[in-house]
Amino acid sequence: MEPLGEEYGPVFTLHFGFQKVVVLTGYEAVKEALVNFPEEFVDRPAIPIFEEIQHGNGVFFSTGELWRTTRRFTMSTMRNLGMGKQMMEEKIFEELHFLTEMIKSHRGEPFSLRSFNIAPTNIIFLMLFGERFDYKDPMFLSLLRLIDEVMNLLGSPYLQFFNFYPLLGFFLKTHKILLRRIEDVRIILRNYIKASRQDFNENNIRSYIDAMVFKQEESLFHDENLVASILDLVMAGTETTATTLQWTILLMMKYPEIQKKVQEEIGRVVEPGSRATYEDRRRMPFTNAVIHEVQRFITLLPHVPRCTAVDTHFRGYLIPKGTTVIPSLTSVLLDKTQWETPYEFNPNHFLDTNGKFVKKDAFLAFSSGNCKEQRAPRIQDAQYNCC
Secondary structure: OHHHHHHHOOEEEEEEOOEEEEEEOOHHHHHHHHHHOOOOOOEOOOOHHHHHHHOOOOOOOOOHHHHHHHHHHHHHHHHHOOOOOHHHHHHHHHHHHHHHHHHHOOOOOOOOHHHHHHHHHHHHHHHHHOOOOOOOOHHHHHHHHHHHHHHHHHOOHHHHHHHHOHHHHHHOHHHHHHHHHHHHHHHHHHHHHHHHHHOOOOOOOOOHHHHHHHOOOOOOOOHHHHHHHHHHHHHHHHHHHHHHHHHHHHHHHHOHHHHHHHHHHHHHHOOOOOOOOHHHHHHOHHHHHHHHHHHHHHOOOOEOOEEOOOOEEEOOEEEOOOOEEEEEHHHHHOOOOOOOOOOOOOHHHHEOOOOOEOOOOOOOEOEOOOOOOOHHHHHHHHHHHOO
């Protein structure tokens, strides 16, 4: 979409089938929309495949009062369970131990980078279900395999085609396979939920499930919304951190001189036998810059669609209520006016002339505003990369 932005400007319209979509490109336009017009661009459009999967439930693809209530509940519950706090770090350290033991078990032999999905998934599961799972647990491994397959199917061109022509879903084999795999995931999640309910104690809320069960007397916290919300958090929460870790390893292999500088900095700050904490990042500006640059370079979430909640006047255009709007995060993370070498992997994007870490306003790797997936993945990224 970036070439179209250069040709037609930062605000333009595309037609996908019968659907009109407004696209925003470049840092200035995207920031203005998401920061200056947060209430106007707050809604999420109905995406056919997710409508069919979630039926209007969950954290990310619900709308109206259900979306606002579920989102507030999720953010509050995650904070209460330790997201962004020291207790979260302790759980990550514990998981790091199991991850390093798994790596050692390969005795220097090659192994799939997808193995790194296990650790962040376990952290998410710990918050959702109140317990971690053994890396050899067959049900856990089956769930990981299914999540991987579902994410691949969601990215297929056939399902993108379905989103614009949903009536043709009956003829698409990929669409049918995806729905079967999603149901397989739901069956596993329901089994975990059933097991968690057996140990429920309203005086000891240990997990997201406990908190939602406690709230189930309220009409919006029904079982379908519980399963859909957990499905959302499992899919989104594991993929962001796992993808960042895999790309970090690949980029460190490609740029050994950067890897060496990271190792040297960690060695200066973290004493042998000690553990790197999230707060140590303040004393490791180069390592912190590398982690941020990985997320900028790979553009984790290239296009996060929004929908206008009201008729909106934006940059001289009238965007009617209910119009799908795509703020192109890729165009922000590759904006030539914000980054010196946008198409190169360059940690100096986040360093000043004195080598100190600089927070960039144009770093919108997770969209803008408070994102419930942001804090936990950043803590995990920092500690896993210092492992």
